[in-house]
Amino acid sequence: MPEADQREPVLPVVCPACSCLCDDIEIARDASGQPVFHHACQRGQSFFEQRQDVVPDAYFLGSREVTIEGAVEAAADLLKRAKMPLVTGLSGVAMERQQSAVELARHISGIVDIDGNPDRERQFAFQRTGGVTATLGEVRNRAELVLFWCFDPTASHQRLMERCHVEAKRLVVVGPHDWTSGRADSFIELDPRFCDHALATCHALAAQLNLDPETVLATTGVPIDQWQELVQLLCQQNSAACFMGNNGPDGYPGQACYDRLAEWVIQMNRHVRLFCLFPDPMGNRLAAEDVLTMNTGFPSAVDLSRQQPGFAFLEYATETLLLRQEVDAVVLFSGSAVEPLSETARRYFDQIPKVMLLTESEPEWFDQIALNEGDVRVQISNLVDGDWARMDNVLLPVQMNPKRNDEIEADFMSALLQQF
Numbered sequence: 001m002p003e004a005d006q007r008e009p010v011l012p013v014v015c016p017a018c019s020c021l022c023d024d025i026e027i028a029r030d031a032s033g034q035p036v037f038h039h040a041c042q043r044g045q046s047f048f049e050q051r052q053d054v055v056p057d058a059y060f061l062g063s064r065e066v067t068i069e070g071a072v073e074a075a076a077d078l079l080k081r082a083k084m085p086l087v088t089g090l091s092g093v094a095m096e097r098q099q100s101a102v103e104l105a106r107h108i109s110g111i112v113d114i115d116g117n118p119d120r121e122r123q124f125a126f127q128r129t130g131g132v133t134a135t136l137g138e139v140r141n142r143a144e145l146v147l148f149w150c151f152d153p154t155a156s157h158q159r160l161m162e163r164c165h166v167e168a169k170r171l172v173v174v175g176p177h178d179w180t181s182g183r184a185d186s187f188i189e190l191d192p193r194f195c196d197h198a199l200a201t202c203h204a205l206a207a208q209l210n211l212d213p214e215t216v217l218a219t220t221g222v223p224i225d226q227w228q229e230l231v232q233l234l235c236q237q238n239s240a241a242c243f244m245g246n247n248g249p250d251g252y253p254g255q256a257c258y259d260r261l262a263e264w265v266i267q268m269n270r271h272v273r274l275f276c277l278f279p280d281p282m283g284n285r286l287a288a289e290d291v292l293t294m295n296t297g298f299p300s301a302v303d304l305s306r307q308q309p310g311f312a313f314l315e316y317a318t319e320t321l322l323l324r325q326e327v328d329a330v331v332l333f334s335g336s337a338v339e340p341l342s343e344t345a346r347r348y349f350d351q352i353p354k355v356m357l358l359t360e361s362e363p364e365w366f367d368q369i370a371l372n373e374g375d376v377r378v379q380i381s382n383l384v385d386g387d388w389a390r391m392d393n394v395l396l397p398v399q400m401n402p403k404r405n406d407e408i409e410a411d412f413m414s415a416l417l418q419q420f
């Protein structure tokens with residue numbers, strides 16, 4: 001790493017490249033003017049490197065550049081014509097923009113959703129059962145054991161082990177590989193497809209039920225004594241943290257897995273303070289869930305076309321609505337609504353009118369979107385700036401560039417809202 005020019009002021013920033021939201025990143029400039037990043041991991045560094053240049057704000061109707069007034073008028077016309085508009089992509093922007101998105105959905109009597117990811121299993125499981133969780137500070141200062149369950153921190157959250165101070169704790173990995181390269185004190189090799197059975201086995205053992213060893217081996221692929229050792233080890237701690245992955249391969253029994261996990265954690269809390277955290281690879285999903293819940297009473301996919309907000313699990317999810325062709329216009333706050341879509345949903349998405357708020361934080365996805373002549377594209381620089389929720393739901397302020405004009409997005413959104 002080149003030496004920073006000591007004459008340059010160092011800018012402390014929060015990194016939003018993963019849900020660790022490291023708040024000790026420092027960006028300085030070396031003598032040649034190149035940025036020097038302190039404390040950022042490789043992923044964080046490339047995130048900041050790609051976003052060093054401030055892209056000027058601009059407004060487009062189709063491929064034609066227009067004024068902000070032209071963009072507001074065209075967007076309002078497009079949304080007034082729509083019978084059922086969808087507002088989505090909230091997980092890629094700051095909490096303040098998520099608030100604007102919900103307000104807009106209300107004004108245009110549309111549906112509002114977090115993003116295109118149909119994976120809501122964690123949300124549904126913990127709605128039913130409740131969850132036991134903690135802050136990263138509590139993990140760092142109190143947990144005596146850290147368990148990575150089907151979660152590879154070295155790929156998606158490269159500073160998580162350092163942040164949790166795992167070198168001073170017992171480390172256990174359950175999953176297809178020991179991602180810690182041998183640093184783990186124990187490793188249970190588990191095919192993620194058997195995840196739900198494995199968690200049910202741990203639950204039963206914690207409840208001191210008698211299990212048939214052959215059935216356990218057949219359903220989890222792991223001998224029962226390894227599960228017994230894990231449960232005993234956990235019960236010997238005062239406090240333990242479990243980081244649960246959500247990036248399993250096809251066939252990963254998502255909903256059943258989260259349901260079993262929620263039940264097991266509640267059972268375990270009779271013996272040990274065991275808490276769970278769910279590190280999202282990227283995105284401000286937890287904040288979006290909170291914003292939707294505060295405003296509508298429901299954490300995702302809410303129909304605001306009637307007086308009373310409507311929620312029906314995945315019925316109003318972005319993927320479902322596009323797959324069934326039930327919406328006729330989309331307001332997009334970030335590419336997080338597009339990337340996870342199935343091919344069929346994506347084809348319909350490409351055909352319908354869109355208002356897209358673009359940020360330079362996601363330059364890679366926009367080139368893949370089919371642009372129709374009447375589509376409105378607003379390229380603004382501060383959708384990311386604002387509050388983001390860390391994986392433990394602690395809010396931190398992200399400011400990519402303090403020199404930016406914070407009024408611009410507010411101008412576009414408030415002008416658009418005034419049209420309804």
Ligand code: SF4
Pocket residue numbers: 015016017018019020021022039040041042043044045156157158159160
């Ligand atoms: S661990 Fe995540 S938040 Fe921290 S610097 Fe790396 S990418 Fe950024």
